[in-house]
Amino acid sequence: MTTDIWHYSRRGLAEQVLGMFESGLSSALVFFAPRRMGKTEFLLKDMQPLAKQEGWDVLYFSFLDAGANAKQAFTLALADFAVEVGAIKWDKFHKQIKKIEGGIAGVRAGLEFHDPQQVQITLKEIITSLAKKQHRVLLLLDEVQVLAQDDRNKDFIAALRTVLDMHKDFVKVIFTGSSQEGLRRMFSKSDAPFFHFGQNLPFPELQKEFIEHLAQVFHKATRRKLDVEELWQIFIEMDKVPQLIRSLVERLVLHPDLTLQQAKQQLLEVIAEDRQYIRVWDDCSVLECLLLKAIVISERELFSEAHRLRLAKEMGVDELPLSTVQSAIRTLKRKEIIGSLPERGLYYIEDPNFKSWIERVIINGEAR
Numbered sequence: 330m331t332t333d334i335w336h337y338s339r340r341g342l343a344e345q346v347l348g349m350f351e352s353g354l355s356s357a358l359v360f361f362a363p364r365r366m367g368k369t370e371f372l373l374k375d376m377q378p379l380a381k382q383e384g385w386d387v388l389y390f391s392f393l394d395a396g397a398n399a400k401q402a403f404t405l406a407l408a409d410f411a412v413e414v415g416a417i418k419w420d421k422f423h424k425q426i427k428k429i430e431g432g433i434a435g436v437r438a439g440l441e442f443h444d445p446q447q448v449q450i451t452l453k454e455i456i457t458s459l460a461k462k463q464h465r466v467l468l469l470l471d472e473v474q475v476l477a478q479d480d481r482n483k484d485f486i487a488a489l490r491t492v493l494d495m496h497k498d499f500v501k502v503i504f505t506g507s508s509q510e511g512l513r514r515m516f517s518k519s520d521a522p523f524f525h526f527g528q529n530l531p532f533p534e535l536q537k538e539f540i541e542h543l544a545q546v547f548h549k550a551t552r553r554k555l556d557v558e559e560l561w562q563i564f565i566e567m568d569k570v571p572q573l574i575r576s577l578v579e580r581l582v583l584h585p586d587l588t589l590q591q592a593k594q595q596l597l598e599v600i601a602e603d604r605q606y607i608r609v610w611d612d613c614s615v616l617e618c619l620l621l622k623a624i625v626i627s628e629r630e631l632f633s634e635a636h637r638l639r640l641a642k643e644m645g646v647d648e649l650p651l652s653t654v655q656s657a658i659r660t661l662k663r664k665e666i667i668g669s670l671p672e673r674g675l676y677y678i679e680d681p682n683f684k685s686w687i688e689r690v691i692i693n694g695e696a697r
């Protein structure tokens with residue numbers, strides 16, 4: 330089903346979920362698990378292929394990657410999907426959509442709705458036409474709590490709930506989230522927009538078979554043996570986070586002379602360093618973070634009008650005064666995160682390891 334040999338199939342769980350939908354027992358599920366526990370991997374490599382194989386039309390969408398304009402990005406992705414499965418014609422949207430500079434994340438990058446109010450109307454239209462096809466549709470909505478972080482998305486979330494409720498016989502949804510508080514705000518508080526909408530399920534942890542699978546693949550790939558018991562113990566020590574144990578095994582593949590314990594030690598050191606950088610990053614304001622990214626990719630025109638417009642767009646505000654950018658830069662300097670070269674307007678990140686962390690984790694989106 331997937332070409333990733335390291336992937337440990339969770340087909341059983343996927344079958345169970347699909348069975349619940351097919352029997353009509355439920356039409357929406359909410360999976361909660363902390364970060365890096367394998368939710369996205371499950372959606373993409375188990376749920377999506379199985380549902381497709383069983384004849385469902387499936388759309389995966391990650392709100393985490395969608396940025397500040399999540400509702401637009403989602404609606405555009407949904408429109409694209411509806412066109413693809415033949416529920417609607419793209420011409421229908423032409424008048425509503427304009428091209429913008431820079432663009433938002435997603436399939437239809439560089440497009441935007443003329444009228445933000447139009448977005449929820451369009452959302453309802455699309456889901457209604459998907460349901461009209463009377464063909465089963467599965468929406469995999471990853472990190473959906475991101476939507477609820479922004480008060481401006483309130484109407485949109487309400488519209489989403491209403492239309493999903495209306496068409497729950499044909500349109501099924503799996504929501505996932507890694508923020509317990511965020512999910513609570515969306516699903517379980519009595520005034521939450523999706524209150525009592527979906528069934529809440531804890532995302533099951535991976536068990537020893539997962540570790541046996543990793544050891545087997547390791548053996549196939551390297552002809553070397555891994556001690557399953559020792560690896561299992563380390564997995565438990567690492568709170569059963571699959572991403573960490575995968576990094577550890579990858580490390581062992583690349584460095585044949587390392588013992589399991591040495592590889593674990595190295596990994597723990599990397600994690601400690603990352604934690605420290607995450608703290609620094611999380612302490613920065615949204616604007617400071619955007620500026621750090623710009624500095625890392627050697628953006629020279631930090632203060633130019635064009636750049637400020639781009640920043641404003643990403644922050645979801647109309648404009649960004651020069652003085653605000655200057656003040657954020659001053660703060661970053663005061664915190665000794667950045668320094669400036671004598672040549673005016675040139676900035677650099679003080680700690681080269683932090684710079685490569687931003688590149689690796691923030692810009693290239695590697696696991697953090």
Ligand SMILES: Nc1ncnc2c1ncn2[C@@H]1O[C@H](COP(=O)(O)OP(=O)(O)OP(=O)(O)O)[C@@H](O)[C@H]1O
Nearest residue numbers: 335336337364365366367368369370507571572575
């Ligand atoms: N079934 C699996 N088989 C093999 N590796 C897995 C599996 N599930 C997760 N992993 C490993 O764990 C990593 C993290 O998984 P994933 O990105 O799915 O987690 P997540 O719960 O979506 O995390 P986040 O909340 O950060 O998005 C994957 O990149 C992969 O290396």
Ligand SMILES: [Mg+2]
Nearest residue numbers: 368369370471
């Ligand atoms: Mg994920």
